Amino acid sequence: MESLLHIDLQLFHAINGGADIPIITDILIICRHKLFWIPLYLFILSYIIANYGRKKWFVVAFLAFTVLMTDTLSSRLIKKNTERLRPCNTEQVQAISRIHCGHGYSFPSSHATNHFGIATFLFLLFGYFRKRYLFFLWAGLISIAQVYVGVHYPSDIIAGALLGIAIGYISYRIFDSLAQILYNKEKEIHVI
Numbered sequence: 001m002e003s004l005l006h007i008d009l010q011l012f013h014a015i016n017g018g019a020d021i022p023i024i025t026d027i028l029i030i031c032r033h034k035l036f037w038i039p040l041y042l043f044i045l046s047y048i049i050a051n052y053g054r055k056k057w058f059v060v061a062f063l064a065f066t067v068l069m070t071d072t073l074s075s076r077l078i079k080k081n082t083e084r085l086r087p088c089n090t091e092q093v094q095a096i097s098r099i100h101c102g103h104g105y106s107f108p109s110s111h112a113t114n115h116f117g118i119a120t121f122l123f124l125l126f127g128y129f130r131k132r133y134l135f136f137l138w139a140g141l142i143s144i145a146q147v148y149v150g151v152h153y154p155s156d157i158i159a160g161a162l163l164g165i166a167i168g169y170i171s172y173r174i175f176d177s178l179a180q181i182l183y184n185k186e187k188e189i190h191v192i
Contacts, residue, residue, distance in 0.1 A: 070117035095150035112160030115139035120168025
């Protein structure tokens with residue numbers, strides 16, 4: 001366990017303490033803000049509304065359910081029980097704080113959990129979209145930015161990503177099962 005923590009800390013310093021290139025710093029600081037991604041969220045929402053017919057609000061409801069579950073489990077359940085301090089709040093770590101640190105706990109990263117949950121749900125929902133892997137690159141960029149600015153350790157990101165992927169997968173499977181039942185009932189009603 002101690003060697004894993006040592007590797008985690010080394011990775012943290014490699015990412016957080018790496019070369020400080022102003023343009024990269026600016027991009028990573030901006031891309032971790034939810035307001036920056038509003039155009040993407042609006043595009044995805046409008047795409048779903050335009051292309052999913054009667055199921056559109058069902059899809060939107062399950063996306064919201066996915067975020068509710070990822071955020072609740074990461075922020076309100078796990079973080080409050082592990083109480084791991086953020087690297088920027090720990091003097092021994094000597095993190096480079098590129099943003100205001102905040103007082104919340106670190107493990108797991110809610111940014112990673114939420115975005116990997118959404119990415120997994122959308123990856124499965126848009127199975128026909130060839131470049132759907134971009135959802136994971138998007139979630140990964142947001143997550144690595146959390147380490148770069150000094151508010152999370154790499155292990156926080158990995159745990160958050162794994163938790164988000166699991167929740168996104170389960171949420172999509174429940175959605176898909178219920179959608180098939182509802183859709184088949186709709187077909188039966190129209191046939192009669």
